[in-house]
Structures are given as structure tokens and as C-alpha cells.
Amino acid sequence: MFQNLLSNVLRFAASPEYNEYFRSGMAYLGAGIAMIAGFGPAIGQGFASGKAAEAVGRQPEAQGKILVTTLVTQAVAETTGLYSLIIAILLLSR
Numbered sequence: 001m002f003q004n005l006l007s008n009v010l011r012f013a014a015s016p017e018y019n020e021y022f023r024s025g026m027a028y029l030g031a032g033i034a035m036i037a038g039f040g041p042a043i044g045q046g047f048a049s050g051k052a053a054e055a056v057g058r059q060p061e062a063q064g065k066i067l068v069t070t071l072v073t074q075a076v077a078e079t080t081g082l083y084s085l086i087i088a089i090l091l092l093s094r
Helices: 002-014 019-058 060-092
Strands: none
Touching: 002 019, 019 060
16 A cells, blocks of 8 residues: 555656646645654753753752753754754755
8 A cells, every 4th residue: 555655656756747846845844844843842941941940949059050051951952953944944945
């Protein structure tokens, strides 16, 4: 079944009158799927911020170290969302 579906999609993509529309449709679909990756960093950053607030509540004197660690980890987590945004922009610009 999957092989039949794949062969039909490839046959449709090879036809010259629909090739441009198929390519742009797949680019939009790929950009949408790439932007789903933005949910992961948002959830991770929210979780890290909550844990940092709990840690400051327990040890207020360690606020500086907790803040620096939280900002560094959130910057690293944000790169995943930025990579997905760049991929989506590249897909839509073609």
C-alpha cells in the first residue's frame, strides 16, 4: 500500500504541468512541520524558568548563580527553535 502511494506521488511530481505546484506545496508542508520544532524549546524554557524560580525561593543568596545558569541553558535550548525557523524560511524562499 505504501509503495503504491509513493509511486503515485512520484508519478504526479514528475508530470510537468503540476511539478511547480507540487514543489511549492511540499515546501509549505515542510516549513509547517519544521515549525513544530518550536514547541519543544518553549516547553523546555518554561520548565527551566519554573525550576529556577523554585531554586531562588529556596536559596535567595544563590540568585546570581541560578540566573546565569538559567540564561545559559535557555540560550542553548532556543537554538533548536532558531534552527527550525531558518529551515522554514529556506524552504519558503525557494
